Amino acid sequence: MQQVIEIFVRLFSISTVRYFVLAGIPFLLYYKLLNRWYSQSKIQKREAAGSDFFRDILHSIQTTAVFTVIGFAILYTPFKSFTRIYEGITDYPLWWIPVSLFLSLVVHDTYFYWMHRLLHNKSLFKYAHVLHHKSTNPSPWTSYSFHILEAVAEGLVLLVIxxxxxxxxxxxxxxxxxxxxxxxxxxxxxxxxxxxLRKTFLFEIFNTSVHHNLHHSxxxxxxxxxxRLWDRLLKTENPDYVKEYDRIQEQRLSRKRAKTYQSSAPAEFEQNVNLSALNENSRG
Structure with missing residues (x-):
């Protein structure tokens, strides 16, 4: 029993550190240190409140605990024998590692799409998913901010995979x-x-931050x-998505142009002054 507790605590600790590092670093960069520099990349101009961040972190820790329980059950209980997890690195060709990773993401996306739509059913939304949607202006801390029932539904995808x-x-x-x-x-x-990205086929396939931010707002x-495949196939994609994405990117481009102009203006002014002085000297 002691060993079981130690393994669980270790898994939970690693997962918690992962959450604070992978969500905390982007939050620190974009919301604190470089927020003025990236202001034109902000999707919603209003700022989320500190209470929103605290709520998201609190529920994310709860979600991390739920995910740890599910991961522990899959990896460290007799249930593992029913899964297709293998331990020998040579049991399958090495190329199977990236292929199986890609397939797992495809399965996860399909699972998530249908689970997500189900959670938006009026009869279910108020019991679980409404908690995640309290963050109408999401931040990195929102990533795992789920009601405990939704956390279980989210985590069970690992079992399916x-x-x-x-x-x-x-x-x-x-x-x-x-x-x-x-x-x-x-x-x-x-x-x-x-x-x-906008001018490549990848834009037609992959989601962006604007895409999910529209869902929250x-x-x-x-x-x-x-x-984007399921949303486009079943016509559940927000009709304003591409227009909103282009608007944000145009804001970013406009800021870059402005900075380029500001940095070049002193040089142009100095060049004009030097030319004027040269002309005056040539007349003399």
Whole structure:
């Protein structure tokens, strides 16, 4: 029993540190240290209150505990024998690690889309998902801010994936880290996607921070987690998404142009002064 408690505490501690590091660093950068620099990348101009951050952190710790219980059950109880988790790195080809990671993200996105739509059912919304939507202006801390019932529903995707897909422990770690980083980006409150993304096919496939931010501000549509595919296929994507994304990117571009002009203006002024002096000397 002592060993079980020690393993659980270790898993919970690691997961909690991961939450505070991977959500805390972006929060510190964009909301504190560089907020003026990235002001034109802010999706909603109003600021969230400190009480919102505290609520999100509190419920995220609760969610982390729920996820730890589920992870512990899958990895350290007899239930593991029913999963397709394998331990030998050579049990499958090495290329299977990135392939299984990709497949796990596809399964997760599908699972999340339908679970998310179900949670928005009027009969269910008020019992669980309304808590997550208290953050109408989300921040990185919102990433795991779920009601305990939603946390269980969210965490059970790991069970589904390990029952369906052969996965090495390395892939499990990569899946958890990748999913959380993308989740933080979706709740960041700032659009930091590179400008070239808009003109590529990737924009047609992947979600952005603007995409999920619209879900929080409008309370419906944009139910996907990683990809736009289900929302576009089933016509649940917010019709203003692309227009809103372009608006934010234009704001970012305008700020860059302004900074370029300001930095070049003194040089242009000095050049004009030097030319004027040269002309005066040539006349003399």
């Amino acid at each position: 390990t029952l369906l897909i052969p996965m090495h422990f390395i892939t499990l770690i990569l899946f958890v880290l990748t999913g959380f980083v993308i989740n933080v980006y979706g709740h960041l409150g700032y659009e930091i996607a590179p400008k070239w 409008k309370f419906k549509g944009n139910y996907g987690l990683y990809f």
